Amino acid sequence: xxxxxxxxxxxxxxxxxxxxxxxxxxxxxxxxxxxxxxxxxxxxxxxxxxxxxxxxxxxxxxxxxxxxxxxxxxxxxxxxxxxxxxxxxxxxxxxxxxxxxxxxxxxxxxxxxxxxxxxxxxxxxxxxxxxxxxxxxxxxxxxxxxxxxxxxxxxxxxxxxxxxxxxxxxxxxxxxxxxxxxxxxxxxxxxxxxxxxxxxxxxxxxxxxxxxxxxxxxxxxxxxxxxxxxxxxxxxxxxxxxx
Amino acid sequence: xxxxxxxxxxxxxxxxxxxxxxxxxxxxxxxxxxxxxxxxxxxxxxxxxxxxxxxxxxxxxxxxxxxxxxxxxxxxxxxxxxxxxxxxxxxxxxxxxxxxxxxxxxxxxxxxxxxxxxxxxxxxxxxxxxxxxxxxxxxxxxxxxxxxxxxxxxxxxxxxxxxxxxxxxxxxxxxxxxxxxxxxxxxxxxxxxxxxxxxxxxxxxxxxxxxxxxxxxxxxxxxxxxxxxxxxxxxxxxxxxxxxxxxxxxxxxxxxxxxxxxxxxxxxxxxxxxxxxxxxxxxxxxxxxxxxxxxxxxxxxxxxxxxxxxxxxxxxxxxxxxxxxxxxxxxxxxxxxxxxxxxxxxxxxxxxxxxxxxxxxxxxxxxxxxxxxxxxxxxxxxxxxxxxxxxxxxxxxxxxxxxxxxxxxxxxxxxxxxxxxxxxxxxxxxxxxxxxxxxxxxxxxxxxxxxxxxxxxxxxxxxxxxxxxxxxxxxxxxxxxxxxxxxxxxxxxxxxxxx
Numbered sequence: 178x179x180x181x182x183x184x185x186x187x188x189x190x191x192x193x194x195x196x197x198x199x200x201x202x203x204x205x206x207x208x209x210x211x212x213x214x215x216x217x218x219x220x221x222x223x224x225x226x227x228x229x230x231x232x233x234x235x236x237x238x239x240x241x242x243x244x245x246x247x248x249x250x251x252x253x254x255x256x257x258x259x260x261x262x263x264x265x266x267x268x269x270x271x272x273x274x275x276x277x278x279x280x281x282x283x284x285x286x287x288x289x290x291x292x293x294x295x296x297x298x299x300x301x302x303x304x305x306x307x308x309x310x311x312x313x314x315x316x317x318x319x320x321x322x323x324x325x326x327x328x329x330x331x332x333x334x335x336x337x338x339x340x341x342x343x344x345x346x347x348x349x350x351x352x353x354x355x356x357x358x359x360x361x362x363x364x365x366x367x368x369x370x371x372x373x374x375x376x377x378x379x380x381x382x383x384x385x386x387x388x389x390x391x392x393x394x395x396x397x398x399x400x401x402x403x404x405x406x407x408x409x410x411x412x413x414x415x416x417x418x419x420x
Numbered sequence: 421x422x423x424x425x426x427x428x429x430x431x432x433x434x435x436x437x438x439x440x441x442x443x444x445x446x447x448x449x450x451x452x453x454x455x456x457x458x459x460x461x462x463x464x465x466x467x468x469x470x471x472x473x474x475x476x477x478x479x480x481x482x483x484x485x486x487x488x489x490x491x492x493x494x495x496x497x498x499x500x501x502x503x504x505x506x507x508x509x510x511x512x513x514x515x516x517x518x519x520x521x522x523x524x525x526x527x528x529x530x531x532x533x534x535x536x537x538x539x540x541x542x543x544x545x546x547x548x549x550x551x552x553x554x555x556x557x558x559x560x561x562x563x564x565x566x567x568x569x570x571x572x573x574x575x576x577x578x579x580x581x582x583x584x585x586x587x588x589x590x591x592x593x594x595x596x597x598x599x600x601x602x603x604x605x606x607x608x609x610x611x612x613x614x615x616x617x618x619x620x621x622x623x624x625x626x627x628x629x630x631x632x633x634x635x636x637x638x639x640x641x642x643x644x645x646x647x648x649x650x651x652x653x654x655x656x657x658x659x660x661x662x663x664x665x666x667x668x669x670x671x672x673x674x675x676x677x678x679x680x681x682x683x684x685x686x687x688x689x690x691x692x693x694x695x696x697x698x699x700x701x702x703x704x705x706x707x708x709x710x711x712x713x714x715x716x717x718x719x720x721x722x723x724x725x726x727x728x729x730x731x732x733x734x735x736x737x738x739x740x741x742x743x744x745x746x747x748x749x750x751x752x753x754x755x756x757x758x759x760x761x762x763x764x765x766x767x768x769x770x771x772x773x774x775x776x777x778x779x780x781x782x783x784x785x786x787x788x789x790x791x792x793x794x795x796x797x798x799x800x801x802x803x804x805x806x807x808x809x810x811x812x813x814x815x816x817x818x819x820x821x822x823x824x825x826x827x828x829x830x831x832x833x834x835x836x837x838x839x840x841x842x843x844x845x846x847x848x849x850x851x852x853x854x855x856x857x858x859x860x861x862x863x864x865x866x867x868x869x870x871x872x873x874x875x876x877x878x879x880x881x882x883x884x885x886x887x888x889x890x891x892x893x894x895x896x897x898x899x900x901x902x903x904x905x906x907x908x909x910x911x912x913x914x915x916x917x918x919x
Binding site: 191192193194195196198199200201202203206207209210211213214215216224226227229230231233234236250254315316319332334335336337343344345348349352353369370371373374375377378382383384385386387388389390391392393394395396397398399400401402403404406408409410411412 | 485486492496502506520521523527531538573592596600616620623627628632647649682683687688691698700701704706712713728734735737739
């Protein structure tokens, strides 16, 4: 297991917790825990955590149609689904935007040909402004009507979108504008949450600085008398364009 | 956000009452308003049913296996907590985060203030986090000259009102729409109806203006992943994302028990958290934060600080109580608990953590003699154990705490005298038989004070018991003892069979 190599004493002093803001010394802090834990010299050996037998907690059947499960779960979470094909992609997005009277959009595609395609389409149509990322902060996004992004995966079990990005600005594109449109390829749909995390099984760890978001429907709350309200702080509507 | 000092002290008092805490006295206040008790009942029951439905749909007859496995993973982590914490500190630092350790609340507040001041922060946005509630961070920041806004809708209302959250998942479970509308009109000058949709819109517009100027975000964490140094945060409203994504400085405050070994463990634990607390398959937003944004981003400056807090948690680490630290704060045991539902919600427990889990951890974190009432606030029906996603045997823990309270001589002298007499009577048969005379006497007294016949049986009920026993009948009736006792019945029975 990969835990052994990064086990305790090997790196004890290379990256200790900070004390410059008034925090406790790491050695002192951890020593206080060892007593009640009854740490013995043999305990120092890193025991392996229990095996994650996913047959116990998998919630999807192997013969299930992942696309239809994804569509029904996403709808249940309040997401709107627009099924289309590669050719009609731009016009489908355009239709959603005009139906909602959007005046401008922001694009959050990472190294994707979609970015160029949409830019070309919108500039030919001359209907919409594409807001450029500003140099210092995300505040311009408060005046943008819709954010369009791609995803790195989608989960059928929960109807979730998965977005992984290194950029805080790209993350905000799916958060601040009142509408979020995500382009999902049918091939990107994974059956179960387990299948997404399986990628990390063989010592492949998420890269530093890359954050992952699971988005399951529009922002919602039931804080006031348990009554469901959609659109609290984040987007009021989430649209998935399924290619 | 400023609030008047009297209401601030009121909110502090609710969750940090003068010690020792008197639960009975507090419950007189929390159960005063029938409407509020009813609302709490309804919401808790709905959430309980939603959990049940989504668990059955997802796991069917594997539910016991699922909770056993989740419990084993959390228990394993706690058994090696020192090692996993060290590993987390290591990996989080590698991915560019700054990790600080706080022994207690005061130290955690100091670290937060120092970080905020070193960046010259003036406006802080906070997402809902019970641990920041526990260390009373908000008032510390405000008195340090940093304007602080709660952004979770429920917490925002509670902050405006000078109230305190009454449930770890749904903080304003005790309030009705009218009183929330009144607060918004008074404190924000908003013209709004009491429709939850309108009220939410008022908060949305107000807080969006705050997000633009905020320069510090403070959040809790649902999980800390040791092998990758990842912070996991689950929210439904999206405020948690504003807090972690928009301001240049982000502080995470998390208890040491939040650490889990592997990133893959999330595939199980995330499945359980949302289903247990609201019945959703996954919260709307689940963020896995893997360090601050690196170079080349248009929004460049970004710093993430993680404060790992002990604050009494290590008191729970000895083997008998260690399993209590498995808790992932889903709130399922609160919704399932008949006492929580009837006691008027979380305020009845005088602590941030309420319900069965609060009854078990609060005395251990803040002193058994300070909270001696809490372990008794349970009917030991076992519902909390049944719904717990990480298999904590809460009833057993509460029994252990009751036992500890007894050995610490917390019961009154009178109570221990009564029990000693009781033990004496049980030891000597002639004394035991003598008590049956008291029994008959009591029946007579009962008969006098009641007059109320049970419509279904021939039994009488004591409405007002005399003298010392009167407390027992203030909220319930006592069935009158039968005129024949067991021994009497046994002798008669044997006579009957021999003849």
